[in-house]
Amino acid sequence: MKEYIKNKKDLSHKIKAIYMWWHKPAVDSEFLQSLPNLKVITSSGVGVDHLDLKLISSFGVKVANTPHAVSNPTADMGMALLLASARRIVEGCEIAVSSDTKYFEADWLGEEVTGATLGIIGMGSIGYKVAQRAKAFDMKILYHNRNQRKQEEEQAVGAIYCKKMDDLLQQSDFVMLIVSLTPETHKLIGKRELELMKPTATLINICRGPVVDQDALVHALQNGVIKAAAVDVTYPEPLPRDHPLLKLKNIIITPHIGSATSKSRWVMMENMVENILSGVNGLPLPNEVHP
Amino acid sequence: MGEQELPGVLILEIGGECGVLESHVAFLRKHFSLITMKEFLQNKEKWSEKTESIFVFERRPVIDRELLESLPNLKVIGNSGVGVNHLDLKLISSFGVKVTNTPHAVSDSTADIGMALMLASARRLVEGYHIAVSPDTKDFAVDWLGVEVTRATLGIIGMGSIGYKVAKRAKAFDMKILYHNRSQRKEKEEQAVGAVYCKKIEDLLQQSDFVMLVVNLTPETHKLIGKRELEFMKPTATLINICRGAVVDQDALVEALQNGVIRAAALDVTYPEPLPRDHPLLKLKNVTLTPHIGTATVKALRMMTEEAVDNILAVLQDLPVPSEVIPK
Secondary structure (H helix, E strand, C coil), X not given: CHHHHHCHHHHCCCCCEEEEECCECCCCHHHHHCCXXXXXXXXXXXXXXXXXXXXXXXXXXXXXXXXXHHHHHHHHHHHXXXXXXXXXXXXXXXXXXXXXXXXXCCCCCECCCCCCEEEEECCCHHHHHHHHHHHCCCCEEEEEXXXXXXXXXXXXXXXEECCCHHHHHHHCCEEEECCCCCCXXXXXXXXXXXXXXXXXXXXXXXXXXXXXXXXXXXXXXXXXXXXXXXXXXXCCCCCCCCCHHHCCCCEEECCCCCCCEHXXXXXXXXXXXXXXXXXXXXXXXXXXXXX | CCHHHCCEEEECCECCCCCECHHHHHHHHHHCEEEXXXXXXXXXXXXHCCEEEEEEECCECCCCHHHHHCCCCCCEEEECCCCCCCCCHHHHHHCXXXXXXXXXXXXXHHHHHHHHHHHHHHCCHHHHHHHHHCCCCCCCCCCCCECCCCCCEEEEECCCHHHHHHHHHHHCCCCEEEEECCCCCCHHHHHHHXXXXXXXHHHHHHHCXXXXXXXCCCCCCCCCECHHHHHHCCCCCEEEECCCHHHECHHHHXXXXXXXXXXXXXXXXXXXXXXXXXXXXXXXXXXEECCCCCCCEHHHHHHHHHHHHXXXXXXXXXXXXXXXXXXX
């Protein structure tokens, strides 16, 4: 971008692709207008809620993301958060290293994961991989999705479809959110949904902060409406340092590290290069995102 | 039936630091006349003949020769938990007393903790949490990375019930599973979890991204992992210990972690527990420590008490004992 800004006249016609790593460089109407030969924008990660897809498409530019690169590490992160929350790993670490600790209390207990009920909201690639992992813990798996999956897919992970999200909320010990952020899923989980959940249940969010009504979540956690939460994503990121979520004892927050492994970043890069080459050569994009 | 007719079981105490959980007392009283150590010591004559069993919870009460000599009618010591390294099995056996443990009750929750620690360490979860909530945090760094668990190689040392359950879970993460055990498992069992036997522990150590220790503590496994074994491990590997602290040479581990001989460690168990507050393991950035919570769930503790009671009653009623521990 530095070089481009110094030399727009020469470079603007040469730019055929934008490699957007963690939302940068950002694109707006002005920027798109100045790149007459732009064919493709590849965005790292799977979420495209930061892009105005209609606007970009109006310039005849294609958009691609990297869904496959993120699905394994994000599913792993979902399980990591579920286990860390249930077994109170963060609190446990603090006790283990605290200068005040004299002995380990016998009556300090967490919640069993094996055999518990996991409700997955959003059964795309990541959701399905979470189900595969959870099945090995003998968890009972419920899921809610725009469409029901094929029977063989359901049977392979022992997942039961809940056409009504309310049914899933009422029966789950762990509720995991794995949906794309769209106008339909914005504040999908609010006061009403949290109240439908069991008071002993845990909410896990590994997709996007705005899928949850954060104020309602604060209230629910403060008042024991649900037991706990574990979120890799918030709105905004990071949260303001005086935000109530940072002070609550019954929430684990991680800094959006769902795909933060060296391996996945490498694969993302490879995917992005592949999509750029296809786009620049007029071939179909392996991972095109349509508005 | 009055309480006097129920067999007597000696316990340390109810509640407190390491006493039997208050929530379990009603269940215990259905089957036993409960005698606390305090009551016993205050009135040995009354209680010593009635005490046919001891329920050991959190390794208490401590079983020594003096206690055994004062309990002429003792038939069984029922331990809560599977590890019995805190019990002198030969000594107890010499008094004609049986020892039982609770292998079934602990296996799921301990396997879950193994997975929890592996994931937390690989993905730097605790570090990440501190960044997320720290007052100094302004942005989340994009190049802050952990290591991938899916498709990595897990080497399980000790493939008993718990080890096998870990393998089952790890398989769902598409992990390549190697294992080392006193004896090789049946082919069907290996195939069900895709586990490959390593007769030589060195082979497992050299190939694994994650090494998980799931053995009993015995004289043979004491300091099983020392300087030599740590040096066999990849410098990018993580050691996870969910069995007993003394299986690892702790000083060698500190040195290995300080010098990048291995990448990281995640330990639910140490020697002693807790560690002294000035111990180097508490200060290392690449260690995740938890306070021996492998079975710390409401469900597991309840199941452990129930399994211990079943075993104690089986001995007292001369029935087959589900989980007797025989000294070697």
